[in-house]
Structures are given as C-alpha cells and as structure tokens.
Amino acid sequence: MSSAERAASLLLEIEPEEFRVLHALELGMAKFSFVPLDELVKYSGLNLGEVEFRLRELDRKDLLYRQPAPYLGYILNYTGYDCLALNALAKADILNSLGMSLGVGKEADIFEAITDDDDRVAVKFHRLGRTSFRDTRKKRGYIAQRGHVSWHYQSRIAAEKEFEAMRRVHEAKVSVPEPIYQNRHVVVMGYIDGYNLIDVAVLDDPDGFLDDILENIRRTYDAGMIHCDLSSYNIVVQKNGEVLLIDWPQSEPTDHPNAESLLVRDLENVLDYFRRKFGVERSLQETAAFVKARSGPPSLQ
Ligand SMILES: Nc1ncnc2c1ncn2[C@@H]1O[C@H](COP(=O)(O)OP(=O)(O)OP(=O)(O)O)[C@@H](O)[C@H]1O
Ligand SMILES: [Mg+2]
Numbered sequence: 384m385s386s387a388e389r390a391a392s393l394l395l396e397i398e399p400e401e402f403r404v405l406h407a408l409e410l411g412m413a414k415f416s417f418v419p420l421d422e423l424v425k426y427s428g429l430n431l432g433e434v435e436f437r438l439r440e441l442d443r444k445d446l447l448y449r450q451p452a453p454y455l456g457y458i459l460n461y462t463g464y465d466c467l468a469l470n471a472l473a474k475a476d477i478l479n480s481l482g483m484s485l486g487v488g489k490e491a492d493i494f495e496a497i498t499d500d501d502d503r504v505a506v507k508f509h510r511l512g513r514t515s516f517r518d519t520r521k522k523r524g525y526i527a528q529r530g531h532v533s534w535h536y537q538s539r540i541a542a543e544k545e546f547e548a549m550r551r552v553h554e555a556k557v558s559v560p561e562p563i564y565q566n567r568h569v570v571v572m573g574y575i576d577g578y579n580l581i582d583v584a585v586l587d588d589p590d591g592f593l594d595d596i597l598e599n600i601r602r603t604y605d606a607g608m609i610h611c612d613l614s615s616y617n618i619v620v621q622k623n624g625e626v627l628l629i630d631w632p633q634s635e636p637t638d639h640p641n642a643e644s645l646l647v648r649d650l651e652n653v654l655d656y657f658r659r660k661f662g663v664e665r666s667l668q669e670t671a672a673f674v675k676a677r678s679g680p681p682s683l684q
Contacts, residue, residue, distance in 0.1 A: 387492055387508050390465035391481040393444055394473065397466060403427045404437040405467055408447060408459045412535060417448075417456025464535050465508060468567040472506075477564045477571055481506065490541070495574060503574040504563060507545070509632065511537035538568035545632040546570050548608055555606035557599050558627050575629075576622045580656075581615035587624070589661035595626040596653055601674045603628070604646065607637050613649035615656050647671060 384392070397405075407426035411418030423434050438457060441447050446463035450456045459467075472478040482495035485505060492508045512534035546565035549572065553559050561573035586592050596618060603610060610617075612633040619627040635645055650670050657663040 385484065385487065385492055386461040387465050387469070387481065387494060387506075388484075389445075390462050390469050393446070393462075394466060394469055396444070397470075398437075398440075400427075400429060400433060401437050401441055402467075402470065403429060404434060404441060405446065405459065405463055407434075408457055408463065409467060409535075412458055415456065417450040417454070417458055419454060419456050423457065459535065461510065461534075464538075464568065468508075468569040471566040472564065472569065472571065475564065475566070478504075478506070496571070498563075505560060505572050505574045507542070507570045507572065509538040509541040509545070509568040509570070510534075511541055535568065541632040542568045542570050544634070545630075548631040548634040552603050552606050552608055552628075552631075555602050557602045557606065558625060559631070560627065560629065575619060575627055577619040577627060579616055580618040580620055583620050586620070586661060589657060589663050592620070592624075592626065593653070593657050593661075593663055593665065596628075597670060597673060599626055599628055600649065600653075601676070604637060604674050605677065608634050609637060609639070609642060609645045610634050610649055611645050614652045615660075618653075646674065650674065 404423060404427050407423045408418055410426045411422045415422065420431070420434065423438070424431050427434055427437075429437070438447070438449075441463070442449060446460060446466060448458050448460055450458075469478065469481070476499045479497045479499050479501075482497060482503075485493040485495055487493075490510055492510060494506045494508075496504050496506045498504055542565055546562055549559050549562035549570075553562055559572075560575050562570070563573065564571040600610070600613070610628060610631065610633075612630055613628070617628065617630040619629055621627050635642065637646075639645065647667070650667060654665050654667060654670060657665070
C-alpha cells in the first residue's frame with residue numbers, strides 16, 4: 384500500500400491527542416532536523432507522559448521516525464505528513480474518500496478521490512526528496528547532518544507553486560484541470576479523462592492539435608507564466624480530443640531572468656516531438672513570436 388493510501392486508511396484511527404503530536408512534529412521540523420521531546424511537549428500542550436505515550440502509538444502506526452542518538456528526536460515520515468494533509472482536506476469538506484492510484488512518479492503520487500459533493504477529483508501528493516529520504520532509512524545519521532531535510536518543506540513549496548500557477552492560468556482560460564484546493568504538499572484538482580500525449584499513437588489532426596497546444600502556451604505566456612516542464616508526458620489528449628496541460632510545479636513567471644530560454648525549451652520539446660512523431664514542421668522562431676504576441680484588445684493606432 385502506498386503512503387497516501389495507508390494515511391487514508393489510518394485517518395479515522397488517529398486520536399485527537401495523536402494529531403496534536405503530529406502537529407507538534409510538523410512545527411518542530413521547521414526548526415530541528417529531529418524534534419526533541421521537550422519541544423514536542425511545548426508545541427503540543429500535552430504533558431511529557433502523554434507525549435511519550437502518543438509517540439509510541441504513532442510509531443506503532445509507522446507515522447514517524449525516531450532518532451535514538453546523538454539525542455532523542457522525532458520527525459514525521461511521509462505517511463505522517465499525508466495524514467495531516469488528508470485530515471485538513473477532510474475537515475475543510477473537500478475530500479470524502481481516496482480512490483485508485485492514477486500514477487506514481489518520481490516526484491508525485493496521484494490518486495482519484497471523491498469529494499463531499501460526490502465529484503471525482505484528482506489528488507496530487509508532492510514527494511520531493513523522496514530518494515534521499517529513502518536512503519535515510521538505511522543511514523539514519525544522514526538526515527541530521529544535512530540540516531533539516533527539507534523534503535516536507537520542498538514538497539509543500541512545490542504544491543503551493545503548482546496550485547498558484549494553475550489558478551493563474553486557469554483564470555486566463557488555459558486548459559488545465561480545475562484547481563480546487565491545496566494543503567501542505569497536496570493539490571486537489573478536477574479529474575480529467577484522457578491519455579498522455581506520449582501514449583497516443585495516432586492523432587486525427589496533429590496540425591490542429593499542435594495549434595491547440597500553442598494557443599494554450601500563448602495564453603499561459605499572456606497570463607505571465609511559462610510552464611517549464613512541457614513535454615509529451617505533461618500534455619494530455621482529453622477524451623473529447625481537446626488539449627490539457629498538466630504538472631505545473633516548475634512553472635516560472637515571464638519576468639524570470641531565464642524566461643526566454645525556458646520558453647524556447649518548452650517550445651522545442653513540443654515542436655521536436657510533433658516533427659518526429661507526426662511529421663509536422665514548424666519554425667521555432669515564428670512559434671516563439673506567436674506565443675509572445677500580446678493578445679487582448681487591438682491597439683487603436
Ligand atoms: N487531474 C488529473 N486527472 C486525471 N489524471 C491525472 C491528473 N493529473 C495527473 N494525472 C495523471 O497522473 C500522472 C502524473 O501527473 P503529473 O504529471 O502532474 O505528476 P508528475 O510530477 O509528472 O509525476 P512524476 O514524478 O511522474 O513526474 C499524469 O501523467 C496523468 O496520467
Ligand atoms: Mg508529469
């Protein structure tokens with residue numbers, strides 16, 4: 384079972400005092416690579432005996448790591464962090480239940496889920512630093528030496544960045560899943576039925592589909608953003624044949640110092656792919672000019 388699935392299945396078993404200790408761990412992790420007991424007492428407002436008891440329970444549920452030396456300290460693991468996020472989503476009446484996995488990647492796990500209104504949504508758990516975090520299980524000292532392993536911080540930043548970018552471009556009528564909610568390292572968005580372009584062997588109208596992609600890149604640019612990770616993996620062909628752009632945590636604003644090369648790299652990826660796979664030829668220069676041409680009301684001059 385994946386971390387998020389385990390978190391979802393444990394959620395109802397976690398007692399309020401255990402949540403207080405999970406919250407205390409989260410707070411402490413901003414400051415400590417392993418959070419000492421007395422800090423947990425301070426942050427949780429529980430007494431030492433209670434904190435120790437709750438830590439044992441959380442350890443039994445495998446929601447934390449315990450560092451015995453050089454000083455006794457604790458951190459959340461991914462499942463512990465998932466529990467905090469899922470609990471917040473449930474409390475905010477966003478999520479009702481977590482469903483099937485839609486994809487397990489290097490830096491994110493994505494699941495189907497059902498909202499309180501019975502809508503189907505996609506829930507993306509950002510997992511930055513997952514590789515080094517796994518290593519730490521074997522070599523415990525490693526985490527402490529690196530300062531706070533900021534896996535949870537990095538993952539939260541990625542989720543915030545993705546959600547904000549999606550909000551901004553969604554507003555600008557770029558075809559993206561509807562951004563619904565974000566908490567910690569988790570983004571909730573509209574569920575989209577379709578195929579990743581990389582898995583699509585035949586397009587009815589490759590030229591038209593490419594035009595569609597470029598129009599969406601143009602609107603993105605017009606909204607002040609560049610996707611920065613555009614490839615056939617992050618372009619979806621929806622069941623109705625329309626384009627959808629996904630996976631936004633790496634996006635940057637158009638006033639980024641490397642904006643030009645970031646945009647060109649996205650465009651090259653897309654144009655190369657269409658040239659190789661569908662034999663569609665486009666000039667990079669003209670495409671870049673099209674994307675950068677401001678839309679909006681025509682000038683009166
Ligand atoms: N809103 C959605 N609705 C349905 N499926 C989705 C949605 N968002 C993502 N997916 C599926 O999950 C996959 C991974 O999503 P995404 O590209 O956002 O994450 P990722 O960061 O690429 O993960 P990885 O670490 O593999 O790179 C997508 O290729 C797609 O198949
Ligand atoms: Mg992706």
